[in-house]
Amino acid sequence: MICKRGYKGYIYLEDGTLIEGCGFGAKGIKAGEVVFTTSMNGYPESLTDPSYRGQILVITHPLVGNYGIPKPIVENGILRNFESERIQVEGLVVAEETDPYKWNSQMSLHDWLKSEGVPGVSDVDTRMLVKKVRNKGVMMGVISSGIELDDPKKYLEKKYDEIDFTQFTSPKSPIIHQGNGKGIIVLVDCGIKHGILYQLNSRGYTVVRVPCNFTANQIMDYSPQGVVFGNGPGNPKLLQGLIKTYKDIVEYKVPIMGICLGHQITSLALGGNVRKMKYGHRAINKPVIDVTDNKCYITTHNHGYGVFKEDVPKDMKVWFYNPDDGVVEGMIHNKLPIITTQFHPEARPGPWDVTWVFDKFKKVIESGRP
Numbered sequence: 001m002i003c004k005r006g007y008k009g010y011i012y013l014e015d016g017t018l019i020e021g022c023g024f025g026a027k028g029i030k031a032g033e034v035v036f037t038t039s040m041n042g043y044p045e046s047l048t049d050p051s052y053r054g055q056i057l058v059i060t061h062p063l064v065g066n067y068g069i070p071k072p073i074v075e076n077g078i079l080r081n082f083e084s085e086r087i088q089v090e091g092l093v094v095a096e097e098t099d100p101y102k103w104n105s106q107m108s109l110h111d112w113l114k115s116e117g118v119p120g121v122s123d124v125d126t127r128m129l130v131k132k133v134r135n136k137g138v139m140m141g142v143i144s145s146g147i148e149l150d151d152p153k154k155y156l157e158k159k160y161d162e163i164d165f166t167q168f169t170s171p172k173s174p175i176i177h178q179g180n181g182k183g184i185i186v187l188v189d190c191g192i193k194h195g196i197l198y199q200l201n202s203r204g205y206t207v208v209r210v211p212c213n214f215t216a217n218q219i220m221d222y223s224p225q226g227v228v229f230g231n232g233p234g235n236p237k238l239l240q241g242l243i244k245t246y247k248d249i250v251e252y253k254v255p256i257m258g259i260c261l262g263h264q265i266t267s268l269a270l271g272g273n274v275r276k277m278k279y280g281h282r283a284i285n286k287p288v289i290d291v292t293d294n295k296c297y298i299t300t301h302n303h304g305y306g307v308f309k310e311d312v313p314k315d316m317k318v319w320f321y322n323p324d325d326g327v328v329e330g331m332i333h334n335k336l337p338i339i340t341t342q343f344h345p346e347a348r349p350g351p352w353d354v355t356w357v358f359d360k361f362k363k364v365i366e367s368g369r370p
């Protein structure tokens, strides 16, 4: 095989599968949980989503890189075209990696991965890889770019589900994004996407991002009008401190919104459950049905754990579910001002059909009712 960048690449799965392809991006070896997304575009946003920490991402769309990587646009400290300041995936696997042809591209996907030390592998049969993951469920794997993979098993000692990745993605101290007088929302930042910041801040709120391990007292010191538990990487059951903080915040009866990891933490804090899914939902075109009016929306997802129907806390009801597999995609509390979505209402990348969920939260804040 002749490789465009001049070096080979390999993917190894823990079931013993070894696939040879071409390397691109940085030369190196990384381990991670192998997951796939069926998003057709939005790779600058997906690769910088902190919820992908610890994972090797396979993109099923056959060509990746066509429109390059744009120059970051930052407004009020909020990135408009990336979800965080760095690439978060451990490695990237694509069928074909292309050079950019777009007016606002400032670098190729290859150069971006290289500059951030992230290995990529191309020229592999991603359909075969995804079929394996769909049949067997997500597995640990090793990606190697430009380096022979002699003993891949030695990289597989640690299991994805046992590592608290929020230690790498949560800020060490609070970060404030001024609003225009609408009051304060505290956003518990275990590795949030800037799209969530943008949606809250553009509704006038000052957003205070606090570290994932802040206590309820530290959060309530800001006298917030609402608290948002945002997205984040890894197994929610490892975050016992965060679950305790959530329970304490509930005592204050302050309006709460849970997004993705925050939806899962809501379930765990209020007596429900969360379980690992076979291969998760990762895409920008996943259907969810709003049970309040039976409307179906196309939404953005990135989750490997899920709340199933029987896992919903007894004081909450299902708000959205995925018609493909029944996974609960949103919940509303019966009495308290608490709403959640498992999907991403900020939808970056993805269709903005459901950004009204943030308007709904604004109404919950204003009325004090769910």
Ligand SMILES: NC(=O)CC[C@H](N)C(=O)O
Pocket (backbone or CB within 6 Å): 051, 230, 231, 232, 233, 234, 235, 236, 259, 260, 261, 262, 302, 303, 304, 305, 306
């Ligand atoms: N995007 C997220 O917040 C993901 C939540 C959790 N880490 C999961 O994989 O299910």
